[in-house]
Amino acid sequence: MKSASSDAADFLLEDFLPYELSVAANRISRLFARRYSEAFGLSIAQWRVLAVVGRHQALSPGQVADATEMDKVKVSRAAASLVERGLLSQQTDPQDGRARVLRLTEAGRAIHSSIVPLARDLEAQIEARMAPQDWAALRPALRRLSMVVAELEGE
């Protein structure tokens, strides 16, 4: 005799945490991507680069990659397109000729101060529709989950 939970035929994808997480993340990314694409013509990668460069005054692409959890190829391309659009400046680091220094331009600072409220607004819209205890529980649980998975990944 088999116990219910060990029977493969009973496996429910929709109750499987990695699946639920992936679905939720994809939905929110689509929503987010659509809003930023419509309002500013920005991809999520570009948005992330603007957000972290706006927060710290000057960052290298490598630092941006660390801060955004994106790979260096993605950062390189996002930064190139933002430089192209005149939102970012990229100079060779005077201390290290291999490295680059990314900064917001004036136009970049302007767009940065427009995109951040939209992000806060989106988050607030979500929060407003959730039960306070769900909302409050989500962030620490998610953070813990991220840590746990990072550990498992590294093994």
Add this chain to the structure above:
Amino acid sequence: MKSASSDAADFLLEDFLPYELSVAANRISRLFARRYSEAFGLSIAQWRVLAVVGRHQALSPGQVADATEMDKVKVSRAAASLVERGLLSQQTDPQDGRARVLRLTEAGRAIHSSIVPLARDLEAQIEARMAPQDWAALRPALRRLSMVVAELEGE
């Protein structure tokens, strides 16, 4: 004077829910993808198709797409590769010549009963490393979040 929360320069990407969710989901997907690729040579898309076809006896590609939240192109390709590998059978639906019926083959049933325990195991490993209240809170909060975002998407 500006309040702290409305100053764009103070925006912290790492405290932004959509970002945190995306990071957590990507990490778990990478871990999951690596394990299934190593152990069975399966992609996540293929894994999902096997999981839902294994649960329901016979499904059309469209039903699989609904059940897995994947688009029909992805399902079509995943199913084709599984048929290729002899894990799935695909026949024309006798009731409707446009539709197809996907079923597990014998080999498919065998692999299905191997992959499900690995999924449960992975989930259990994560659960074991989380505080019980975080774990317990995560699922309902995530489900609610998914619903909320789906609503916002549809507007």
Add this chain to the structure above:
DNA sequence: GTCGATTAGTTTCAAATGAAATCAGCGTCA
């Protein structure tokens, strides 16, 4: 100093993705 190893960033190329076009079969209404 200079040579090999390493690091920062970019580019290349093959694989994955998904929107739109296509194909095939069903239903219906005149």
Add this chain to the structure above:
DNA sequence: TGACGCTGATTTCATTTGAAACTAATCGAC
């Protein structure tokens, strides 16, 4: 019954992705 629209699924094609190769510059050992 046959023409039109609709639906299920696949294919095409342009775009995105990321691993690996490449370029350029620093670092460290001798």
